[in-house]
Structures are given as C-alpha cells and as structure tokens.
Amino acid sequence: MDTTRIDKWCWAARFFKTRSQATEAVERGRIRLNGERTKPAHNVKAGDRLDVDNGATEWEVLVTGIADKRGSAAIAATLYQETEESIARRAAQAERHRLFREPSAEIKGRPTKRDRRLLDRSSS
Template sequence: MDNVRIDKWLWAARFFKTRSLATDAVDNGKVRLGGERIKPARAVKIDDVLSIDNGAESWEVAVLGISDKRGAAPVARLLYTETEESVTRRANEAEGRKLYREPGTTIKGRPTKHDRRALSKASE
C-alpha cells in the first residue's frame, strides 16, 4: 500500500477525529507539504514533511509509514515522527498556557453575570 490520500492518512494517524475534518483542514490550508498548500486527494509518500494545524495544536511531522486504516494510538504514532523544532515549540506553548491561563477556561457552561463582569475586567 503506497498510494493513500493525505486526508485518509491524517485520519489514520489520529491528527483529526473524522476524515471529513481532515478533508476540511486540507482544503482550508491547515495542512501543508513543504510550505505549499495541497489538495485532499494528494497521495502521501514516505519522508514527506507535513505542517499540520488542527486548531488546538500544530505539528511538523515526517511521514514514516503509510496506512489507510485507523488503529490504536500507539500504532498510529509509528506512522510519523515529529521534528525537534516542533517538539520544542509545542512544549513552550504548553508551558505558556500553564503560566498564563485564558480567563474563560475555568467557566463551565454559560457564564453568570459575575463571570461576565470578571471576564470583561480581565480583558481591559
């Protein structure tokens, strides 16, 4: 198996929960190959370097294996390796989120009047 669509590979490698989310991300330019926008039907090849942004995090990965079947997470991690720059960048972003929390992340559900006032005070 050496001819798998990029959207199917992204789904199998567990970067996106559904294949349609992977397709939308590729269409919207959130997945790039060597800095270039690609189409969802493009075939992924071993040693391709992909920049992936799924909204929550962004990765830069090199393709090590090809699969069109979604399996367990440990198996999916064998399909790619993350670059060193990407690892350090994601660690720094996680540390930043730990130190400087967003004001609205502690609120569960619809904010109360007190919560809204606290949010507006924090954003001033």
C-alpha cells in the same frame, strides 16, 4: 502499499477525528505537504514532511509509515515522527498557556452572577 491520500493518512494518524475534517483542513491549506498547499486526493509517501494545523495544535512531522485505515493510537504514533522544532514549539506554547490562563477558562458555559463578580475582581 507505499502511498495513500493525504486526507486518509491524517485521519489514520489521528490528527483529526473524522476524515471529512481532514479533507476540509487540506482544502483550507491547514495541511501542507513539503511546504506546499495540496489537494485532499494528493498521495503521501514515507519521507514526506507535513505541516499540520488542526485548530488547537500545530505539528511538523515526517511521514514514516503509510496507513489508510484508522487503528489504535499506538499504531497511529508509528506513522510519523515529530521534528525537534515542532516539539519545542508545542512545549513553549503549553508553558505559555500554563502561566497565562484565560480568566474564563474555568467557567463552563455562561457565567453566573458569582462568576461575573469573580472575573471583575480579578481583572481590576
């Protein structure tokens, strides 16, 4: 097998939890093949460059292997190689999140009266 659908590949490489999420991302233009928008049925082959945005993280990867079935994370990691620029961008983003935390990030669900007071105290 030397090609497979782009949505199947993104799901098999574990960029998305479900294949329908991968298909929707391709349709919305969040996955670009060699810099161009594409359709979910478009084939991907080794050597292609993909820009993947799953909502939480953005990757720029080179396809090194083809799979149309989802396997273990160790196998999925062998299907692509992340570019140096992408690694640097993700590290900078992680550092930014570490330094500048959202005040409500630690609160799960709706804030209690005590949580609200702590938020008001920290913002002023």
